[in-house]
Amino acid sequence: QGFLRAIGEARLITPLRSEGGHRRYSRYQLRVAARARELVDQGTPIEAACRIVILEDQLEEAQRINAEHRRAAESANPTAAA
Template sequence: MSTDPLQPLDDPDHPVLTMSQAAELLGVQAAFLRSLDSGGVLSPYRSPGGHRRYSRAQLRIAARVRVLLDDGHPLSSAQVIVQLQDDLADAVADADAARDERDAARRERDAAAE
């Protein structure tokens, strides 16, 4: 069984894009990405030569931050907003999963009672 050498490209967390590629895709200057790194918003992978490499997931975060910055938020606020949005999405997913488990347990209980 051989492994597909391109499989890592399907992983949204795999760092494959250089800074210039990431900046071009986002329509920003490289300085914007450096500011996200120095501000702690992103922590790009560093190649053995010290070059930043970005994943698709990191580019999604950068794009979300850029929208907030364009709307007038300072970087620190944009970072908090993105984190809170992600935390809320996680909490909603957890609540949905708990609700599904509760409903399944009730169905199982009701089926056993019959």
């Protein structure tokens, strides 16, 4: 719980709140937190770990978008892919 609060303070994740004020985390947020914990356990400062996780997430998203564009281009011009 303390680690989740710390990465929340570092603005890596922002939990939703229940009506009673309890923090609620999505599965995605918990995966992100687990990756940050892994980096911190390896000796990376928490701020750097948060930045690394953000950059990894951005890279993954960019690669997904590139793959979609590539598939769309291949569908539009199937002879160019051959």
